[in-house]
Amino acid sequence: MDTVESIMANYGLGSDEVIEMQDVWKTYPSGAHALQGVSVKINRNEFVYVVGPSGAGKSTFMKLIYREEVPTKGQISVNGFNIGKLKQRKIPYVRRNIGVIFQDYRLLPKLTAYENVAFAMEVIEAPQRLIKRRVMEVLELVGLKAKAGREPSQLSGGEQQRIAIARAIVNNPSVIIADEPTGNLDPETSWGIMQLLDEINFRGTTIVMATHNRDIVNTMRKRVLAIEHGQIVRDQQRGDYGYEF
């Protein structure tokens, strides 16, 4: 049974922490230690960059939050749910409160922009009337209402990422996990995407974003978590990128 706290946390009430990790370890079957004793708290409404060299454990850190991976040791709570101990059949319901965005957009190629976004609502069996209204709403927010009928192949990279963002926010998640969302985009387009994410954050959604983009981190100052060798080596409010590359 859900506790009162977890229900409240689910609606963004009560506790201030949306994500909390306590001494989290992740060791892959190959023996590689991706994370080694990570402890961190991320509060409601925060915007957090996760930076660090390739292979440092950034992706694992992100995957643990949306329960793509389970920690080998330690505790992770997201929206008040103990993610590591979650029963298999409860995972979908926790994921509905987490929006995920990837570098490669991960849109369904044969569906239109509208259908791609509506898909996220259909799979949680939302009523059709609500889907129509809400999808148009988020398409407007990402500035692509006019291109709702186009397939991903007819859209630019930036536009595809906007559709992916629309899909991530359509179910009103409390957290958005963005794994290098600007990794495939030119600087100008990247700024557009960042402004959009900033706007979404401003509206009350917590954002955790892994990135290699130095300019973005140094210009749009937010909290920075630097991960190296599976450990958080720096946690800095309004921090900078801190690497030369």
Next chain:
Amino acid sequence: MNFRTFLRHLREGAKSVFRNGWMSVASITSIVVSLFILGVFMLLVMNVNALADKADSNVQINTYLNLNVDEKLRETIKGEIEAMPEVSAVKFVSKEDGMKELEESLGSEWVEGFSEKDQNPLPDAFEVSVIQPTTVGFVADKITALNQKYTEEPILRVKYGEGTVETLFKITKTVRNIGFIFVAGLGLMSMFLISNTIRVTILARRREIGIMKLVGATNNFIRWPFFVEGAMIGLLGSIVTVVLLFVGYDRLYAASQTDITLAQSLIPLGDLWPLIGSIIVGLGIVIGVWGSTMSIRKFLKV
């Protein structure tokens, strides 16, 4: 699950049968082949069973009596045979009746000269029917043993299809067993083939499944279209099989009607199709759904 979602699953399942094109055709074909062989065996087994039943009911023991047996002793012996628990009926065939039967089957020219009352060389006889065809040998021995009870030794000879009856039983049993083994083996093979086809669908749709999971689709929601796809492949395969099988059998049946020795031996299609049809269609669907279940299971772990 609401009705709209259910319709969605049906639509998605049907779509991917078509989207998979040749892969679906290949697996439908392989199901048709397996179910067809299975159907042929079922038809064979059912016909052999019917033949065996017919042969079973024909199994009787002819008990010939010595010429010195008078009417009183004849009735006593009839009573003794009737009293045996394995015996279902005893029919007396007088030597005159026997001659008439012979005349009917061989033609009157063959029995000329023997048919006069005093010239008739045939003995009186009983036709003994048994309840369980497999007990004929045992009953025949019991009847022969009656000779020891009476000084007249009234039983001349006891005759039944020794050997042939037993052989027929053995053949029937073997055909049934081989049939069942084949049926089980082919059924299993079809399941693996369908499961492979569904696996291809899943691989092709791995991305979609991944996205479905990310946005919080339940496992059941993901699973349903694949069930539908498997069931549809099974259903289509079994319908094609049933049509092929029944058209073929009907032709065979029609051809058999022009041959006197075969005319009575095949079961008409009208008596067969409800059972065989529902078994094949039911099995097709079960195989399809089971095949898809096997291949989805490991993809839904994460």
